Every structure is written in C-alpha cells, then in structure tokens.
Amino acid sequence: MMESAIDAPPQAADDRVGGAVTLRAATAVDAARVHRLITDNLVAGHLLPRPLGEVELHVPRFLVAAAGDRIVGCGELARLSPAIGEVRSLVVDRAHRGAGLGRRLLRALVDDARRQGFPTVCAFTHRARPFVRAGFSIVPHTWVPEKIATDCHRCEWFRRCGQYAVVLSLGAAPPARTR
DSSP, X not given: OOOXXXXXXXXXXXXXXXXXXXXXXXXXXXXXXXXXXHHHTTTTXXXXXXXXXHHHHHGGGEEEEEETTEEEEEEEEEEEETTEEEEEEEXXXXXXXXXXXXXXXXXXXXXXXXXXXXXXXXXXXXXXXXXXXXXXXXXXXXXXXXXXXXXXXXXXXXXXXXOEEEEEEGGGOOXXXXX
16 A cells, blocks of 8 residues: 555645644544534535544544644545545635635645555535646546445435536646646
8 A cells, every 4th residue: 555645744834814734644533623624614515414423434534734733624535446536525614714725635635646546536526616726627427436336326415416526637637726
C-alpha cells in the first residue's frame, strides 16, 4: 500500500479569521467533531447526512483542517474501486470560508488519491464550480457506476438527485487554479 498524504506531516497556513489552520489526518478523537461539522452544514443542502457511527468507522480516511482545537474543515477520500477514489463530505465551517481552505483540502485529498494509485477521483456535489476550478469535469452519473452500486441505489434521492457528478483523471490532472 502506498503512503497516504494524510499520513504526511501537518501543513499549516493562516486563514482570514486569524490564526493558523493545520491540515492533518483525523483521529478517533476527532470523529464527533467531524460529524458535528457535517451535520451543522446539512441545512444548507450541500451535504448528505452521515451517521456518527459511519464517521467513526471511516475517520482514518478523513483529512481535517484544525484551528487550535477546533475542526473547521474536513474531507474524506473513500475507495470506490481500485480505479476510483471519491472525495466525500468536503466542508468548511462558515466562519472560515473564502480563504481557500476548501481548495487546500481538495488539493490534499487529490494528492492523496494520486499517492494511493487511483487513476481517477470523483465527487458528487451540489456545488460543481470549486471542483471544476480544480480540473474536474462534470459527467453523467452513469459514468461512475461504482458510486451508484455503492451508495446511490440506497439513497432516498436516487433517480431525482440534485448533485453533479465530477471526475478528475489523475493521469492528466492540471494543477489546481488559485486565486
């Protein structure tokens, strides 16, 4: 198994609210705070619900953005198949938005997918623009049958999904654009 970027040393940068925000691997201690961040952002309709037990089970796959002892952003890289990794539950706390933190998280997750050997990364999102800016393309959902077989067929919104499917080929991935 290849080394994960999530296992790499934390990366720090200042954000617009003041103070350093560090990207690091999530730990079991972070699971409840990651779940709360996801749950707090369900109202906006940009995320699908994730039960706490599921977050606890998969917390090693999460990357978090920490400002001191607060989790202010997160994202997960899930293996759908040997050929495709999925970025899931990518979210930044409202007070920390607009400073490029979501872009940093996405870039780190894509780098991790590349290191793990995934030829393709996908995401299903209500907001395609940040992904398109990072080099992803909007595609029909049927282009990602692994996602349909794994999750979509059980979803209450199946067949009337409001999300965009986006994919990025890592063989020809352009560098993410920055502002």
